[in-house]
Amino acid sequence: KAGVTQTPRYLIKTRGQQVTLSCSPISGHRSVSWYQQTPGQGLQFLFEYFSETQRNKGNFPGRFSGRQFSNSRSEMNVSTLELGDSALYLCASSWTGDEQYFGPGTRLTVT
Amino acid sequence: GDSVTQMEGPVTLSEEAFLTINCTYTATGYPSLFWYVQYPGEGLQLLLKATKADDKGSNKGFEATYRKETTSFHLEKGSVQVSDSAVYFCAPRAYLPPTLNYGGSQGNLIFGKGTKLSVKP
Numbered sequence: 001k002a003g004v005t006q007t008p009r010y011l012i013k014t015r016g017q018q019v020t021l022s023c024s025p026i027s028g029h030r031s032v033s034w035y036q037q038t039p040g041q042g043l044q045f046l047f048e049y050f051s052e053t054q055r056n057k058g059n060f061p062g063r064f065s066g067r068q069f070s071n072s073r074s075e076m077n078v079s080t081l082e083l084g085d086s087a088l089y090l091c092a093s094s095w096t097g098d099e100q101y102f103g104p105g106t107r108l109t110v111t
Numbered sequence: 112g113d114s115v116t117q118m119e120g121p122v123t124l125s126e127e128a129f130l131t132i133n134c135t136y137t138a139t140g141y142p143s144l145f146w147y148v149q150y151p152g153e154g155l156q157l158l159l160k161a162t163k164a165d166d167k168g169s170n171k172g173f174e175a176t177y178r179k180e181t182t183s184f185h186l187e188k189g190s191v192q193v194s195d196s197a198v199y200f201c202a203p204r205a206y207l208p209p210t211l212n213y214g215g216s217q218g219n220l221i222f223g224k225g226t227k228l229s230v231k232p
Contacts, residue, residue, distance in 0.1 A: 103154050
């Protein structure tokens with residue numbers, strides 16, 4: 001069974017731009033969660049989608065948003081990028097939300 | 112709020128040494144507990160889990176026991192290998208209160224800062 005895939009793997013953007021990251025969960029998984037990993041703050045939860053609905057949300061500004069499609073694929077969008085948004089963005093999928101399986105991540109660099 | 116405390120790294124061991132990485136947590140109720148491992152340049156891999164008190168999770172020679180009385184989930188391995196060099200994360204699940212659409216369930220993972228392990232040959 002194919003694992004969680006994330007695209008693109010690497011991205012370089014300029015301050016003020018916006019970016020969209022994509023995540024394809026393991027086949028049959030309905031829950032997709034997003035996490036941000038930085039050296040300073042570690043791993044922080046952004047949001048979770050389940051059956052196309054946001055079920056849970058972390059403490060991030062409204063510039064961070066997401067959605068989930070009917071095939072469970074999910075996208076995360078960050079608008080008006082700031083230097084501090086440079087991070088590894090990890091997507092995780094699960095059947096109902098228990099064991100989460102992570103993708104390789106998207107490394108975003110904001111200059 | 113919910114939180115996790117892991118022993119500070121880096122931890123440097125010789126091959127075949129015994130490993131313990133301490134983890135204690137505060138969380139609502141009795142969450143499932145997980146250990147994840149991150150190899151350089153990669154995402155997180157689920158290493159093991161335990162879902163209730165006194166459960167022992169195990170995988171690839173690693174073990175951890177869910178200790179409700181001490182709210183701990185320490186990771187151990189009897190004989191480490193160079194290939195075990197990685198960053199290890201302890202992570203309980205946050206409690207997600209029931210809503211109109213969903214029953215009460217476990218929410219997001221709460222990660223510790225991670226413990227970097229280096230194993231020398």
